[in-house]
Amino acid sequence: MSDEPNGSNESNDPNESNGATPKLAPTLRLSRFGLVVALAGMVATGLLVYAIFPSSVGGPPLPVAVRLEKQPVQTTAGDRALLTEVIAVQNIADHELKKIAIEINGQYLMFNEAPLVAGDSLVLPLRVFTDKRSSQRYDPIRYPVEEVIVRGQLPSNARGVSEFSFAAEEPE
Structure with a gap:
């Protein structure tokens, strides 16, 4: 009797190459909502820095x-x-x-x-x-x-x- 089930010659070993492209790990994707939240966070961080240090953001003194x-x-x-x-x-x-x-x-x-x-x-x-x-x-x-x-x-x-x-x- 053969070790191969149903007479198939395909191997179940993921390390073996059979001509097909290997599958990569899934990539991270940023949703539209995530993008909006990230941009809002950056704006909020800038405003927070300005609120905490307003005099340092102003620029050089005017004579x-x-x-x-x-x-x-x-x-x-x-x-x-x-x-x-x-x-x-x-x-x-x-x-x-x-x-x-x-x-x-x-x-x-x-x-x-x-x-x-x-x-x-x-x-x-x-x-x-x-x-x-x-x-x-x-x-x-x-x-x-x-x-x-x-x-x-x-x-x-x-x-x-x-x-x-x-x-x-x-x-x-």
């Missing part, structure tokens, strides 16, 4: 000085000037700064595309700043200035960031 003061500002009619609360941003570098963005209390924003020449100051009334999420104007009487962040483009095309803190004045 500016910021003052809060009252100055006469021309009215829209141009016939007189009113004493108004203003923010004065002075370029203390020996080169011009481009694309200046000024943010008050992390909420009110103003962009200035014109370059700020070395030694020159940009004086803006506080009431021209608008909310990031709406068109609401900044009210310096209701909301005292506590923090000012100035961003701008340095000559190396890097973004410079400087943050200034102001103590809120106590009402008398």
